[in-house]
Amino acid sequence: MAEYGDILVLHTARKRYTTDDGLNHQSQLTVMVDTSTITTLNYMGEFQDNHVSHSFDQYVLFDGDNPVFVDHGDAYPRSVVLTKGDTKEKSNSYKKDSQIDLFKIPGKIGANCIGVSIGGFEMSSKNYIVAMNTIDHSLVKEYTSFHMIGLDHDQRDIIVCTRARLGTEHGNIRHIIIEKYVGSNKNASVP
Numbered sequence: 001m002a003e004y005g006d007i008l009v010l011h012t013a014r015k016r017y018t019t020d021d022g023l024n025h026q027s028q029l030t031v032m033v034d035t036s037t038i039t040t041l042n043y044m045g046e047f048q049d050n051h052v053s054h055s056f057d058q059y060v061l062f063d064g065d066n067p068v069f070v071d072h073g074d075a076y077p078r079s080v081v082l083t084k085g086d087t088k089e090k091s092n093s094y095k096k097d098s099q100i101d102l103f104k105i106p107g108k109i110g111a112n113c114i115g116v117s118i119g120g121f122e123m124s125s126k127n128y129i130v131a132m133n134t135i136d137h138s139l140v141k142e143y144t145s146f147h148m149i150g151l152d153h154d155q156r157d158i159i160v161c162t163r164a165r166l167g168t169e170h171g172n173i174r175h176i177i178i179e180k181y182v183g184s185n186k187n188a189s190v191p
Helices: none
Strands: 002-004 007-015 026-034 053-063 066-076 079-085 094-104 116-123 127-134 157-164 174-179
Touching: 002 053, 007 053, 007 066, 026 066, 053 116, 066 116, 066 127, 079 127, 094 127, 094 157
Parallel strands: 026 053
Antiparallel strands: 002 007, 007 026, 053 066, 066 079, 079 094, 116 127, 127 157, 157 174
């Protein structure tokens, strides 16, 4: 969660009610609260504008008075995704074209094995920064909900993804390798 002035943002995951396909899907849940009136500011319906499914990990921080979210999805989208919020626009709490794929994950939509874990989300004076680990995706022949077929060992490199902050022009997404473990005799945990 993060707070700015009278705005408190809770960004977490939820298991959903049974849908038409008979399943209970999981996705992110974002609650933006005006703490002075204890009322929600954002749409709380079935599919929020910053919908991520499944959201395996969630982060939020404020860039000025705007919340910025990072989610780890395996389906919609299948990526580590950054979403920029807008607290000034009450009817639409997310900026137009606000979702940015920081790290696209190969494989079929909804395959739970993804070979990526996020460890943190921060910002510097110029960039958003996501610390994570990742397998060498070129070694995987197929992703399923139980295996990454073709991957002999789940070894991961430690990387940092960066993207220019709000108020700056479109910035390139950079993937900076901090430590390379794939192909070595070592394993990396989540940074």
